[in-house]
Amino acid sequence: MTILLCVSNILTYALIEYPYFELIQQNSKSKISFTLILAIFYAFAFISGFYASYIDPEDHIVQEQILCQKTGEKFDDSPYEYYCHVCKVCVNDGSKHCKECNKCVLKFDHHCRWLNNCIGAKNYKPFIVFIVSAEAGLIFKFVVQVIGCR
Ligand SMILES: [Zn+2]
Numbered sequence: 001m002t003i004l005l006c007v008s009n010i011l012t013y014a015l016i017e018y019p020y021f022e023l024i025q026q027n028s029k030s031k032i033s034f035t036l037i038l039a040i041f042y043a044f045a046f047i048s049g050f051y052a053s054y055i056d057p058e059d060h061i062v063q064e065q066i067l068c069q070k071t072g073e074k075f076d077d078s079p080y081e082y083y084c085h086v087c088k089v090c091v092n093d094g095s096k097h098c099k100e101c102n103k104c105v106l107k108f109d110h111h112c113r114w115l116n117n118c119i120g121a122k123n124y125k126p127f128i129v130f131i132v133s134a135e136a137g138l139i140f141k142f143v144v145q146v147i148g149c150r
């Protein structure tokens, strides 16, 4: 999904926006700098978006308990007061089971359809970078077009 988003964004830029810049901006030096700044925003959005979708946000104690169940070891669940009835294991405070991912996510925020992953404690930072850089790229494009129309 992230790759699809980035490809569509780059295609829109190449097919619609770059020729548009060419129409409104005759100065090739500023055109190159616009392209470069946009490319930096896109690169940030792509890398952080890919990273946020790549990280597994699952609560780490879930896998520890599954491993203990397999090996027959005893897992000390006394510090944990929350229990997931789907995974049938103890979870940390703030963890929530995601129906889409079918796993318990540590400090669950939401399930992101664009990244096809849950956003939680483990991938919150790259997710914020993804949102900010994508928004900054959009605002930058908007400002350039408004200035260019004058
Ligand atoms: Zn669960």
Ligand SMILES: [Zn+2]
Pocket: 098, 099, 100, 101, 102, 110, 111, 112, 117, 118, 119
């Ligand atoms: Zn999810």
